[in-house]
Amino acid sequence: MTERRILIDADACPVKAEAETVATRHRIRMVLVSNGGIRPSANPLVESVFVAEGPDEADKWIxxxxxxxxxxxxxxxxxxxxxxxxxAAVLKPNGEALTTANIGMALATRDLMADLRSADPFRQGGGRPFAKADRSRFLDALERALRR
Incomplete structure (x- = not known):
């Protein structure tokens, strides 16, 4: 069996510190994948992987x-x-789990929203701000995912 890890798409992730706390508690290796600009952690369980500049390079590595x-x-x-x-188990930073049961709908919604944005160039915003409750839901979801 391979070693369990937490892989973080780190460039815009708002819950890196929370994930590191959980990884440390469970003694699980955490890998922060980014194009750079992320300060490496002193925690020996946290590894930083810096990929080449360019669109989706971190995504390709993960x-x-x-x-x-x-x-x-x-x-x-x-x-x-x-x-x-x-x-792999997948969590969004707000704690929402993406699974085989809901990933198709998530892809369809993403595509629909992209089409709506391209049809109306004056459309602004669209998402709600990341909140403290999102961090709490993420911590709970990460704990549950690691216990499975």
């Missing part, structure tokens, strides 16, 4: 690496779909 037993933290729906297909 998708190629994730597998059964891993927990992937990302808000990127196409990346989540690849990780779910590879057998």
């Amino acid at each position: 998708a190629a690496t994730a597998g059964p037993g891993d927990v992937v933290v990302t808000g990127d729906i196409p990346l989540a779909a690849k990780c779910v297909a590879a057998g």
Whole structure:
């Protein structure tokens, strides 16, 4: 059996510190994948992987690496779909789990919203701000995912 890990799509992840706390408590290796600009952690359980500049390079690395037993933290729906297909557990930073049961709907919603945005160039915003309750839901979801 391979080592369990938490893989973080780190460039825009708002819950890196929370994930590190949980990883430390469970003594599970955590990998922060980014294009750079992320300060490496002094925690020996936390590894930083810096990929080449360019669109989706971190996503490509995570998708190629994730597998059964891993927990992937990302808000990127196409990346989540690849990780779910590879057998990894996937959590969004707000704690929502993406699974084989709901990833198809998440992809369809993402595509619909992209179409709506492109049809109306004056459309602004669209999402609600990340809240303290989201952090709490994430911590609970990560704990549950690691206990499975």
